Amino acid sequence: MSARGWQWARSEDRRTWTDIRGAASRRRSPEPADEGMYLRASVTYSDKFGAGKTASAVTSYRVEARTLANAAPSFAGADDDDSTSYVEVGRTVAENSAVGSPVGQAVPAIDADSDILFYELLDTPDQEDNRGEARFTIDSLSGRIRIGKVLGADAGEPEDEDSTLLSGLPQLPSDEDAGDPGNGEYVLRVKVSDPSTASATVNVIVRVTDVNEAPEFAEDAPTLLRVRENVDPPAITFGNGDSPVAADTFAATDQDAGDAPVAYSVTGDDREFFSFDGDILRFIAGHEPDFEEKDSYSITIMARSGEGTRRLSAALDVTVEVVDTENLGEVILSQREPQEGTEVHAVASDPDGGVRVRRWVWERSARITVGGDGTPSAECRDDPDTSLAVVGGWGPVEGAASFAYTPVGADVGRCLRATATYTDNIGDADQQATGVTEAPVQASRSANAAPQFVDPSGRTSRRAAENTEAGRSIGSPVTAFDDDGDLLIYTLGGEDAARFGV
Incomplete structure (x- = not known):
């Protein structure tokens, strides 16, 4: 939401309103002319749905006559001892928390007059990163600090050496070391004000706590590999290189694991064809890629690190493309x-x-x-x-x-x-x-000799017991021979041929 303009008005009965000349900001201290009157604040604003929208709020009670003294707001736990003239509030938040996530509880402030209090973040070196992006925001009415950009507790989110050398009061604690690069601590300064502009300020030390993170593959980790068919043994390569792909080609790292190694394995649709032989990605023994049978393989490279409950993994989908080469005909x-x-x-x-x-x-x-x-x-x-x-x-x-x-x-x-x-x-x-040809050419035959049965009578018999199971042999084979050595094929005929097979 973006506010376009403010306008204050006063009324005796909360029905008829008169705009107050010059009252055009979001804050206003009542004047003697407002005593006994209700006040109304109206804003014109735009949001993601459009512009020209309005909203207003009316005081619940009439403006009372000014008391002799207005009590300034203060933060809970303020120390009035001049020797330690600062107030420190600590908050923690897990690294990689999403933008908008709250940073602990709201920063508490109190006001003896029960005035409405307004919170804001003062400009400090830790409030923005080197590119001018706000690391934190604050809810103006609740005092709750929120994440403005994703922060890490690991190396990679360093601060300037003088990032916590804040001027003015309250001063920093003498043992504060938030200026140490990469320590994941940020110093903010929160100001609270009441409608009379009386204010108080507090330093808030935000500590970003470490969270165990899964390993990550490098942005340029290869996702397309190649293998040439008809090569023994088949070598899986990357780009125009000839060297077999090794595990470190995928360059997965775990910033939480220190020097502990990252372990690699293969899963995915075609995982049964692959394995890591030491550090080299290979096809399993006996498998030879053939472009004409399968032109690509889909696998997933898994990178794992950590032990026990801290063991986490990352996945990288990879295609292994089979390069078609000349086959023998x-x-x-x-x-x-x-x-x-x-x-x-x-x-x-x-x-x-x-x-x-x-x-x-x-x-x-x-x-x-x-x-x-x-x-x-x-x-x-x-x-x-x-x-x-x-x-x-x-x-x-x-x-x-x-x-x-x-x-x-x-x-x-x-x-x-x-x-x-x-x-x-x-x-x-x-x-x-x-x-x-498998055999030399044979001379042509003048005439083909017909096959003959061993029994020249042309009649033979076989016996079978009743209830013989189907498929059982009935006696010895009925054999024939051929003088030409031709292949012989037997068939059955006759009225009862359908009951038997040969």
């Missing part, structure tokens, strides 16, 4: 055991996506043999049980330049390899991926 062949005359298809794939094949190349190997007898190998890979070391002697297949190739007689007994040159979503640079 692969080529998959449609035939694991290719045959002469049967087309083989090749498909290129890459975890980065967006595969665009620019060129296909098919190759055949030299004839594969093992041992000294020249027996062809059944596999196109290293065989630890034989003398075969590497499938080699690769040569291009002329005219084979697409994703499909049909083996010919020259391929029998040899392995086939398809190589794709392609680009993907990561960049425009050419990459290559290769696929090799």
Whole structure:
């Protein structure tokens, strides 16, 4: 609220009022012309809802004739001994109290005439900080001191060396040390006046008490970290650096803990993937970040300090971003055991996506043999049980330049390899991926042999006890064989086939 103007008026009956010329301030001492009259004080003011508002108050009794002497107000506990001509009042308030919080009880003053008393803070070095902001305010009618700005009892709220060298009376106590920087004490001077302007003054020593505070992260503590996929072991870094993120990167401090260390831990949605290994933030063993599966992690870094009931913590939300890097592609062949005359298809794939094949190349190997007898190998890979070391002697297949190739007689007994040159979503640079058949090409068969049951009669029988549980086997398997070594698939037919399974 901001007062715009005051006006006093007098009345004999409290109904008809006459403005008093020149009475335009918030304080006024009654004059002889006011005797036997009621007085009214009116104010025009503005507040957060607008301007031009008014309010008024009327005395409960008529003005009485002036007594021979007006008693000046005084503070409770005033000492009239000239050798100690000061009055000191102590108040305490917890550090970090909110603006507007009361600083202890009101500063008490008394007046023998029961006059209305007005309180104000006099200008002292401790009343304002170095930027001119008021540290304290006072309620003008109650004498209650309030917080004007958040104050701390820790280092960081120092005072000037001469901040408590106040002139005039009352003097400071001889043992007052509020001028010591960082001691959390402030000296104020409160003045109380009655309507006749008679006044008294008191020194108020405000002591800001220490409160255990949680640790705090630095304002520039990193909240975005990075890890590159396909790096073993994965290293969590910050900014453009390559060094793993250490606990002190987050720079949490506790001004109440002294030299005691701050302990760090990981919580949050993806906490199961992380831990602090000593002072280094790492992924747990066995976990490898993959951009294509998960492009970021959300964690919370907890900083804890103190012991027992004084143990407090602070939290910092952090995102670990996975940096997409080039992944290795692969080529998959449609035939694991290719045959002469049967087309083989090749498909290129890459975890980065967006595969665009620019060129296909098919190759055949030299004839594969093992041992000294020249027996062809059944596999196109290293065989630890034989003398075969590497499938080699690769040569291009002329005219084979697409994703499909049909083996010919020259391929029998040899392995086939398809190589794709392609680009993907990561960049425009050419990459290559290769696929090799699992077995050498087999010669074509003149005719396919039909499978045959072991029992040539084409009829066999099995017995089952009544109430046999579903899924139980009925006797020995009904077996068949195939001269070509093909995969055989069994099915059931007949009127009662629905009652059984195979």
